[in-house]
Amino acid sequence: MPGPLKGVSVLDLTGVVSGPFATMFLADQGADVIKIEPISGDITRRSRAAIDKKGEFSALFISSNRGKRSLAIDVKSDSGREVLAKLVAKADVLVQNFRPGTMERLGLGVEELRRRHPRLIYVSISGVGDTGPYVKKRVYDPIIQGLSGFADIQSQPVTNRPQMIRTIVCDKTTAVMTAQAVAAALYAREKTGNGDYIQVAMLDTMISYLWPESMSQYTVVGSEANSSDPNDRPDLVFKTSDGYLTCGTISDSEWQGFCQATGDPELAKDERFASPAGRSVNATARINRMQEYISQRTTADWLERLDAADVPCAPILRRSEIIHNEQVIARGLIAEIDQPTVGKVRQPKPAARFELNESKIAGPAPRIGEHSQEVLIELGYDEAAIKKMVVNKAVRLAS
Incomplete structure (x- = not known):
């Protein structure tokens, strides 16, 4: 068609x-x-x-x-x-x-x-x-x-x-x-x-x-000074023992899943992170704590544990790894076409x-x-x- x-x-x-x-x-x-x-x-x-x-x-x-x-x-x-x-x-x-x-x-x-x-x-x-x-x-x-x-x-x-x-x-x-x-x-x-x-x-x-989340502290007129900066926290890049991954723990179930994946029962008892509001207010402490656990295992080990606990996660790919990634290949995202005077080139579909x-x-x-x-x-x-x-x-x- x-x-x-x-x-x-x-x-x-x-x-x-x-x-x-x-x-x-x-x-x-x-x-x-x-x-x-x-x-x-x-x-x-x-x-x-x-x-x-x-x-x-x-x-x-x-x-x-x-x-x-x-x-x-x-x-x-x-x-x-x-x-x-x-x-x-x-x-x-x-x-x-x-x-x-x-x-x-x-x-x-x-x-x-x-x-x-x-x-x-x-x-x-x-x-x-x-x-x-x-x-x-x-x-x-x-x-x-x-x-x-x-x-x-x-x-x-x-x-x-x-x-x-x-x-x-x-x-x-x-x-x-x-x-x-x-x-x-x-x-x-x-x-x-x-x-x-x-x-x-x-x-x-x-x-x-950029407005929805990056300017959220300026959304309500008159409340700018009282709003915390949503970007005033570490990013979600976690170093493993052999690479990097990202994962998210927004909902209660996701946080509990992460706690389960660590194998440490004490983490789930930390009151600072017990609610979505608490995890937001204490975001820097939470992310730094997560990094402590994540650094102890390989990327593959963590992805298996986090997937089993239904926690959003993914490896952070280097650009050279993208075209070989299993999800990219399964979706057929990259095509090869003939470009005159150049040869075969890759293009995203x-x-x-x-x-x-x-x-x-x-x-x-x-x-x-x-x-x-x-x-x-x-x-x-x-x-x-x-x-x-x-x-x-x-x-x-x-x-």
């Missing part, structure tokens, strides 16, 4: 990660995503070490742009603007993450395009939105980690020095939010016949994402599984301008017109 978004045309004018990752999800779900990139190619093709001889692919680019078609074009040229105008007229969705004002200078501002094409769903992804004193800032993931409180949440326990999480979590979370918003807008359009203008800011996304409208990896990431000629022919350009654009360096075809 085709994916749930089969027949949806997406014009992707995004770069780096937040936009490309979002439109890749749409491609996984069956949308025809045309990636508009400069003649030199998307910056992420070169922002990490190249993994092919031609220097067109980085692992980051492949994992954010699989299943798309690439049109390499100079959007500032007259012919480039003409091509974009024709593509917009056919598109269901346009996604862009240029700095404020860029799309207007290209003649692709939201008001003009939505006036001409009322069914168009126009999506703008930004760092901090289109208002406020930070609007003109150049924004990347660490900037949002700093502004949203994410770095503070990762603070070192002794020095309280903020730390960045070592993945571009803000970019990728914004991508998921964007893909969900596009799906909602497509559903609304089916009912009303009208497109929409969607703005997704990374800062907005991450504050929303789409996380949302549809019973009737299967989502799947639509194909490899495109080479620079791999589909330029194909897309231009679909728009009605003949070979002579395409050749002229190539000569004028308005369009690039894959070599």
Whole structure:
């Protein structure tokens, strides 16, 4: 069966990660995503070490742009603007993450395009939105980690020095939010016949994402000073005699299960940990006490004991161990596909599984301008017109 978004045309004018990752999800779900990139190619093709001889692919680019078609074009040229105008007229969705004002200078501002094409769903992804004193800032993931409180949440326990999480979590979370918003807008359009203008800011996304538990002490107005910091405790990384694991003891049954797994009857009698409230107030003491027990046995021994006691637990895997993990293998989470000029590459399968409208990896990431000629022919350009654009360096075809 085709994916749930089969027949949806997406014009992707995004770069780096937040936009490309979002439109890749749409491609996984069956949308025809045309990636508009400069003649030199998307910056992420070169922002990490190249993994092919031609220097067109980085692992980051492949994992954010699989299943798309690439049109390499100079959007500032007259012919480039003409091509974009024709593509917009056919598109269901346009996604862009240029700095404020860029799309207007290209003649692709939201008001003009939505006036001409009322069914168009126009999506703008930004760092901090289109208002406020930070609007003109150049924004990347660490900037949002700093502004949203994410770095503070990762603070070192002794020095309280903020730390960045070592993945571009803000970019990728914004991508998921964007893909969900596009799906909602497509559903609304089916009912009303009208497109929409969607703005997704990374800062907005991450504050929303972090709020439920990480900002809980600021939820009740006027009680901020009286609320304990939910992050003022050790994390749930426990060192065993030969590795690391994590486990949780939120409910009474889980705590009793952990006590049972230790084999020490005295632990269950400790009044500090006898209730959920007590375990929360005395979290640091509880977690440190758990570590004392866990350090005495191997990871495998503890996992067997904790599973038998129905305590949530798992080994903490090194990245090299993930693809070999028994649960990952059982679920078939990792696929291998052929990537032109690179070879065989691993990709995670789409996380949302549809019973009737299967989502799947639509194909490899495109080479620079791999589909330029194909897309231009679909728009009605003949070979002579395409050749002229190539000569004028308005369009690039894959070599």
